[in-house]
Amino acid sequence: MSSRGNHLNKCSIATALSILGDKWTxxxxxxxxxGNQNFESIQNNLNISRNLLTERLKxxxxxxxxxxxxxxxxxxxxxxxxxxxxxxxxxxxxxSLWADRWVPDTKRPKMAGVINEEVTEIGLQVIPFNKEEExxxxxxxxxxxx
Numbered sequence: 001m002s003s004r005g006n007h008l009n010k011c012s013i014a015t016a017l018s019i020l021g022d023k024w025t026x027x028x029x030x031x032x033x034x035g036n037q038n039f040e041s042i043q044n045n046l047n048i049s050r051n052l053l054t055e056r057l058k059x060x061x062x063x064x065x066x067x068x069x070x071x072x073x074x075x076x077x078x079x080x081x082x083x084x085x086x087x088x089x090x091x092x093x094x095x096s097l098w099a100d101r102w103v104p105d106t107k108r109p110k111m112a113g114v115i116n117e118e119v120t121e122i123g124l125q126v127i128p129f130n131k132e133e134e135x136x137x138x139x140x141x142x143x144x145x146x
Contacts, residue, residue: 020091024048024052024056025059025060025065026088026092028042028046028048028053028060029060029066031045032066032079032080032081033081038077038078039076039077040076042057057079060085061079063084064084065082065085065088066080066081066085067079092111093111097111
């Protein structure tokens with residue numbers, strides 16, 4: 001997702017997606033937090049091209065999601081999650097809960113954890129939906145259409 005239009009849309013979700021919204025960033029972050037901290041293990045686990053992985057890792061490091069370092073007496077770099085990256089665990093849990101509810105798959109491993117009980121104002125109104133309301137809206141829209 002491009003960050004070009006972000007100055008026009010001061011929405012926190014748009015800001016987060018400008019950093020996290022491409023196809024691979026969250027998956028790479030997940031892998032690094034799960035202990036796949038070298039290039040080859042990330043590439044093999046995600047089946048991502050070398051060029052694309054290199055690009056994403058550089059981008060993630062520049063956005064301070066990960067740190068890259070080369071251990072003493074080693075040739076290959078390691079990637080470790082920063083606090084920014086570790087804080088994504090709530091996002092992973094939320095996405096996992098959403099997928100388990102709306103796209104269930106018994107073969108997929110389940111994530112477990114606790115998400116803070118804090119309420120965050122995001123400027124959206126959640127409207128409860130039930131069958132009675134659905135029928136009222138259908139009847140109302142039919143009457144308006146006549």
